[in-house]
Amino acid sequence: MSDGKADLVEVCLEETGGLGVDIVIDAGVRLYNTDEETAIKKLLPHKHDIIMLLAVGGHWVTAEEGLQLDPPDSRSLFLKGATLSFLNEEVWNASSACQGKYLHIMKDVVEKLSNGTFRPQLEDPVPLYEATVSMEMVQKKQVRKRHVIHL
Numbered sequence: 001m002s003d004g005k006a007d008l009v010e011v012c013l014e015e016t017g018g019l020g021v022d023i024v025i026d027a028g029v030r031l032y033n034t035d036e037e038t039a040i041k042k043l044l045p046h047k048h049d050i051i052m053l054l055a056v057g058g059h060w061v062t063a064e065e066g067l068q069l070d071p072p073d074s075r076s077l078f079l080k081g082a083t084l085s086f087l088n089e090e091v092w093n094a095s096s097a098c099q100g101k102y103l104h105i106m107k108d109v110v111e112k113l114s115n116g117t118f119r120p121q122l123e124d125p126v127p128l129y130e131a132t133v134s135m136e137m138v139q140k141k142q143v144r145k146r147h148v149i150h151l
Contacts, residue, residue, distance in 0.1 A: 012053040015079050020055030020080075023108065025087070028066045051076050058082045061105060 014022055019112045050060055051073055066086070069077070077084060088104065111119045113129060126134045 009049050009053050016055070020053050020058060021114075022055050022057070023059045023061070023105075024050050024054065025105075025109070026050065027063050029062060029067065031064070031066065031068065047073065047133045051082075054080055054082045056080050056082075057083065059105070061085045061087050063087055 012018075026045065028044050029050060030044050047064075047067065047069070049064075054060060054077075057144075060077075060082060062084065063086075065086075067086075076082075085105075087102075109118070
């Protein structure tokens with residue numbers, strides 16, 4: 001989520017020397033720019049921004065159920081050799097044959113976090129005694145954000 005203070009594409013391309021990022025895992029995207037968007041939806045990145053900041057061979061994993069790509073967007077992904085995957089609760093809990101793909105993605109993410117390739121911007125830690133309530137709110141989609149549990 002972006003607070004709108006900095007341009008997502010500009011910051012990512014500056015940090016990567018113009019190469020783009022290898023993987024984007026989103027919690028939803030904006031499909032169109034309209035005045036009728038909710039306040040939370042306005043904080044999400046636009047689909048065009050995500051495509052622009054992907055590196056050659058990059059991966060985009062999205063939780064956006066209604067994602068539709070226009071032909072120019074598809075062409076951009078094609079020219080970058082980028083891939084698009086969808087992630088939702090049903091897929092996450094799918095058969096063991098499919099779980100390996102997402103476990104591989106998570107392993108790659110954890111590896112990049114551990115070697116410092118990813119530098120997440122963490123929210124304020126949630127005390128352990130509030131963790132259950134906090135995670136229930138995320139699961140009920142009352143909030144869409146990362147949670148750090150303070151042990």
